[in-house]
Amino acid sequence: MTKDIVVIILLLVFILIICAFAQWFILQHSGQMLAAAEPVSAALHRQDWPQARTAMRMLEEEWDRSQRLWKAISDHQDMRDLQSSLEKLALLLEQEDADAAQQELQSLVFSLRHLQENERLYLENIF
Amino acid sequence: MAILLIRSIALYIILLLAMKLMGKRQLGQLQPFELVVILVISEMASMAMQSTSATLFSSLIPIATITLLQILISILNLKSEKLRALFCGKPVFLIRRGVLQERSMAQLHLNLNDIEEMSRAQGYFDLSAIENAIMETNGQLSIMPKSAKRPLQLGDIEADPPEEQMGVLLILDGHVNQAGLRVCGYDEQWLLRRLQTLQISSPRAVFAAGIDENGQFFCQKKAAGREKYHD
Known part of the structure; x- marks a missing residue:
């Protein structure tokens, strides 16, 4: 009986660890994506298109590194929005459409911040 | 669609495991709280089955957590009378x-x-x-x-009925129930000898055979025969 209780508590701790890892992963990688989005924004302000495209490639690489696990633990609709935003932004940078690219970048940053905020252990997120 | 199919199979296995771990109580014997737990688990599973936009992970974690907490509470209820009164109430x-x-x-x-x-x-x-x-x-x-x-009972008229034992099926649709044989204290050789006395060469020809509550051997051959032999 005591052994059963110990096993159940260990399994609950295991679930807790998985949840903590998932939370850490989302916070970490959304933070890295936000950091990688900053050079894109700066290059866009300067209308430096080659630099913006280079920064965009780094942002896409960051996404490619983390997307598989991210898609397994985050809401699929949020992930689709993020993916679509990244693809649109890359296209707009190719077309050198400054206003639309700026708008899309803001939308991407907002989505990433939203994902980050949703994961934080705030009372308003719990209730 | 293939995703839905795979998710449904995965959730079915998870639910099967969860229900098995939670114990074998019949629906009518469930405490109200246990019934609510089962409804909550089934709701979470059905949501994950229907919607592919929610991750399986987001249903799996609550299902596993609730199942484990329910098992933990069941064990604590067994160990402590006070906790049982707290969680299940008292008659x-x-x-x-x-x-x-x-x-x-x-x-x-x-x-x-x-x-x-x-x-x-x-x-x-x-x-x-x-x-x-x-x-x-x-x-x-x-x-x-x-x-x-209250209804009349045998004890009221000082009758002394013979002790009855539990009936055990020893052959089920041609297959020998080894565990049943062990419970009755017999082996397969004994069973074959009993069948031979009834001119049945193999257990495969038998639909059902066993020991009834009076300790008598009974046997029914498969479809074509439909004969039923009894000690």
Whole structure:
């Protein structure tokens, strides 16, 4: 009986660890994506298109590194929005459409911040 | 669509495992709280099955957590009387020594009609025939009738009936039940010899055979024969 209780508590701790890892992963990688989005924004302000495209490639690489696990633990609709935003932004940078690219970048940053905020252990997120 | 199929299979296995781990109680024996836990788990599973936009992970974690907590509480209930009273409540007398317990009825939000209904379901159409009625923690009413009103039992007429034993099936649709043989203290050789006395060469020709509650061997051949042999 005591052994059963110990096993159940260990399994609950295991679930807790998985949840903590998932939370850490989302916070970490959304933070890295936000950091990688900053050079894109700066290059866009300067209308430096080659630099913006280079920064965009780094942002896409960051996404490619983390997307598989991210898609397994985050809401699929949020992930689709993020993916679509990244693809649109890359296209707009190719077309050198400054206003639309700026708008899309803001939308991407907002989505990433939203994902980050949703994961934080705030009372308003719990209730 | 293939995703839905795979998710459904995965969730089915998870639910099967969760229900198996939670124990084998029948629906009617569940505590109200256990019933709610099962409904919550089934709701979470059905949401994950229908919607591919939610991750399987987001259903798996709550299902696993609730299942483990439920098992933990069940074990603690077994260990501690106080915890059992806290989680499951206590049986309550609704009729004690023939007297209706108004306070208990009010506590359980039951009126006289409810008690009459539950008594009728148990075969007691007259409340005055009941000595004690207890509302069990699973919501069922247990009734102890007054001595004069209870059904006659063999002990009342000082009869001494022979002890009965549990019937065991030893062959089920051609397959020998080895565990059943061990329970009865026999082996397969004994079974084959019994079949040979009935001119049956193999257990595969038998639909059902076993030992009945009186300790007698019985045997029924498969479809074509339909003969039933008995000791």
